[in-house]
Amino acid sequence: MSDLLTYTVNKQHDETRQGKALDLDLQPVGFANSRKFYIESYGCQMNFSDSEIVASILAGEGFSITTNLFDADLVLLNTCSIREKAEQTVRSRLRTINALKLQKPGMLIGVLGCMAERLKSKFLEEEKLVDIVVGPDAYRSLPQLLEEADGGQKGVNVLLSREETYADISPVRLDKTGITAFISIMRGCDNMCSFCVVPFTRGRERSRDPGSILAEAKDLFNKGYREVTLLGQNVDSYKWKREDNQQNKDAEVLMNFAQLLECVAKVDPLLRVRFSTSHPKDITDDVLHTMAKYENICNNIHLPVQSGNSACLDRMNRTYDREWYINRVDAIKRIIPGCGISSDIIAGFCGETEEEHQDTLSMMEYVQYDFSYMFYYSERPGTLAARKYEDDVSLDIKKRRLIEIVDAQYQLSLKSNLNDIGKTFTVLVEKTSKKSEDELCGRNSQNKVIIFPKENYKVGQYVNVIVESANKAMLKGKAVGLVNDYII
Ligand code: SAH
Ligand code: SF4
Ligand code: F3S
Numbered sequence: 001m002s003d004l005l006t007y008t009v010n011k012q013h014d015e016t017r018q019g020k021a022l023d024l025d026l027q028p029v030g031f032a033n034s035r036k037f038y039i040e041s042y043g044c045q046m047n048f049s050d051s052e053i054v055a056s057i058l059a060g061e062g063f064s065i066t067t068n069l070f071d072a073d074l075v076l077l078n079t080c081s082i083r084e085k086a087e088q089t090v091r092s093r094l095r096t097i098n099a100l101k102l103q104k105p106g107m108l109i110g111v112l113g114c115m116a117e118r119l120k121s122k123f124l125e126e127e128k129l130v131d132i133v134v135g136p137d138a139y140r141s142l143p144q145l146l147e148e149a150d151g152g153q154k155g156v157n158v159l160l161s162r163e164e165t166y167a168d169i170s171p172v173r174l175d176k177t178g179i180t181a182f183i184s185i186m187r188g189c190d191n192m193c194s195f196c197v198v199p200f201t202r203g204r205e206r207s208r209d210p211g212s213i214l215a216e217a218k219d220l221f222n223k224g225y226r227e228v229t230l231l232g233q234n235v236d237s238y239k240w241k242r243e244d245n246q247q248n249k250d251a252e253v254l255m256n257f258a259q260l261l262e263c264v265a266k267v268d269p270l271l272r273v274r275f276s277t278s279h280p281k282d283i284t285d286d287v288l289h290t291m292a293k294y295e296n297i298c299n300n301i302h303l304p305v306q307s308g309n310s311a312c313l314d315r316m317n318r319t320y321d322r323e324w325y326i327n328r329v330d331a332i333k334r335i336i337p338g339c340g341i342s343s344d345i346i347a348g349f350c351g352e353t354e355e356e357h358q359d360t361l362s363m364m365e366y367v368q369y370d371f372s373y374m375f376y377y378s379e380r381p382g383t384l385a386a387r388k389y390e391d392d393v394s395l396d397i398k399k400r401r402l403i404e405i406v407d408a409q410y411q412l413s414l415k416s417n418l419n420d421i422g423k424t425f426t427v428l429v430e431k432t433s434k435k436s437e438d439e440l441c442g443r444n445s446q447n448k449v450i451i452f453p454k455e456n457y458k459v460g461q462y463v464n465v466i467v468e469s470a471n472k473a474m475l476k477g478k479a480v481g482l483v484n485d486y487i488i
Contacts, residue, residue: 034064038072039174042090043080045231045276046202047113049182051078052171054112054139059172061143069100074108074146079115081197083378087115091127098129108149110134110142114201118382121156130154136187136202137161160188160203162247167212170219179430179460181225183216184208185260186232191279193306194317194384195349195377198233206246207238210255210263217267226428226460227272230264235275236282258286265294270462272428274298274447280305280328281320288335299336300370300447303328304344308363309356312349317384322359329367340446342371347405348398349377350389357401364408370416370446372409376402410472417448417470424466425450425475426483429459449474457482 037058041051054076055065066072075097080086094109101107110132111123117135124130131149134142135158145155165187173181189198190205217228232238238257241248255263257275264273273294278287278301291297303325307313310321320328332339345360364372376398379391393401425444433439433451440454442463451474452465462483467475 034062035073036066036071037063037074037076038066038069039076039078040093041078041113042086043078043082043114045182045229046184046187046233047078047080048174049171049184049231050113050136050139051076052174052182053166053169053184054078054142055172055174056169057139057142061146065172065174069097073106074110076110076112079111079113081114081118081201081380083375083380085378090115094127094130098127101129108132108146110145112136112139114197117158117160117201118197120158124154124156132156133158135160137164139166140164162204162206165206165208167209170216177431177459178224179428180227180229181220182229182231183213183220184232185213185230185235186238189233190237191234191319192317192384194315194388195306195346195380197380197383200382202233205234205237207240210240210260213260214263214267217264217271221268221271224460226270226462227274228264230261230273230275232275233277234279234282236278236284236287256286258284258290261287261290261297262294265290265297269296272296272298272445274300276302278303280325281318283328285331285335288331291339292336298445298447299338300340300342300445301332302342302344303332304373305360305363305367306344306346307349307352307356307360309352309359312352312356312359315351315385315389316346316349322363325363326366338446340370340448341367342373342447343367343369344373345375345405345409347374347376347402348393350385350391350393352377352393352401357404361404361408364405364412368416369409369412370448371413372405374402374405374409414470414472417472417475420448420467420475421470422467424464424480425477427452427463427465429457429461429463431459444475450477451475452477452479455479 039051041048077090079090097109101109108131109129111130112134113136116133123133131154132145133156137160138157141157145157148155186207188203188205192199220228236257238260239253240255241251241253273296280303305325306316306318308322313321379386427442427444427450429440429442431441433441438454439451440457441451443449450465457463457479464480464483465477466480467477469476
């Protein structure tokens with residue numbers, strides 16, 4: 001019971017329909033009679049953020065959350081479909097949980113997220129012990145589906161929506177640091193990258209009411225949070241149009257991403273702002289100038305390249321080529337000197353030649369990425385690539401190319417980190433270091449992890465730290481004083 005978190009919840013639904021963040025008054029209490037749910041999240045930050053919405057919906061129904069699987073009456077897996085391996089991980093986890101259910105017959109198992117959306121009712125046939133299957137736009141129907149499942153009726157709701165943004169739901173923060181939080185600013189994706197399953201699992205792109213985003217940021221700041229990350233599959237195409245006209249292509253745009261970023265930055269100079277993910281075709285100089293103008297907007301851009309070769313990018317349907325990408329990187333380096341740049345890279349996409357692979361390596365060298373997420377191509381059923389191209393690069397070659405990309409990235413990360421030795425950065429302290437109670441851990445504006453001796457510093461403070469040593473994963477240093485103003 002020690003790690004059991006239980007809460008009482010004051011629902012204020014009626015006051016909050018029009019974009020005002022729902023204020024859930026969460027007070028830890030110790031009553032053990034309410035039903036408990038346990039949730040595990042897989043995949044991207046968006047899924048982790050959605051789990052906080054699900055937690056809020058369930059809290060509103062009187063459920064309390066437990067971090068102990070064995071205590072749960074309801075077990076939810078918020079799943080990812082991005083690669084075959086992601087789905088395998090979920091299936092094997094389901095097997096473990098199903099074994100547990102045999103000893104705990106009343107327990108309900110729910111599958112949420114992208115795999116639920118992709119497989120729909122097939123899930124109930126394939127995984128016999130799953131009780132409910134709920135897609136990313138259908139979380140408001142969870143209470144009803146659970147009621148039906150209690151009565152022995154299995155349920156599926158995988159309807160995608162063109163409007164749902166959960167704008168009025170105030171997420172229950174599952175991250176325990178209380179310093180950093182995600183804010184979803186949009187949902188879905190209208191790009192059709194040929195390798196990607198997301199447009200099928202998350203539906204059409206839609207932006208969230210900026211009023212509700214700002215209210216959420218302010219609320220977080222007032223509760224002691226010091227960093228927000230604005231989330232979307234393609235944040236640069238954020239658009240808020242005249243109220244009743246979000247789906248109309250020609251409707252006047254009242255707020256674009258650069259303007260939203262500026263509004264969030266103005267919430268408080270002590271609130272750091274990050275965002276993810278930027279699409280190279282959409283990131284504008286306006287966004288870069290806004291970043292340069294506000295010191296609390298962190299100097300880090302996640303700009304997935306996927307491939308460094310124009311022909312391969314064309315097959316991927318990324319709608320930019322090598323030159324365009326280089327132009328965007330040059331603009332970042334010109335407008336925000338010292339800005340961290342990170343990437344996603346796919347090795348061995350359909351038809352990728354050795355020369356094309358070399359272009360990816362040379363692109364990495366050109367940009368000097370500080371960090372990358374790297375994968376080998378995994379064909380996803382129903383995607384453009386699965387229908388149009390043969391998955392013709394052998395697994396051996398995919399793996400070899402991926403190793404070359406990973407090795408190149410490790411060298412770049414190490415070089416970038418060694419280059420920081422002797423520099424002083426402002427670190428937002430997030431937590432005590434995992435390795436030692438005597439050390440604190442945080443990140444600098446460029447999103448690099450920095451560890452330093454605790455002394456009298458505390459979580460939530462901005463501390464200037466001089467870097468003394470580095471490896472490919474992080475920097476180590478020594479505090480040189482608290483930051484009195486907000487030079488970040
Ligand atoms: N919206 C983001 C990425 C979302 S998915 C963007 O446009 O950049 C995260 C990453 O997973 C992608 O950037 C891509 O590198 C990788 N990915 C997506 N589909 C994949 C597939 N079928 N095989 C391998 N990697 C894939
Ligand atoms: Fe997938 Fe492309 Fe959309 Fe990113 S932009 S989610 S890679 S389709
Ligand atoms: Fe995975 Fe869905 Fe995110 S497929 S990467 S959880 S949008």
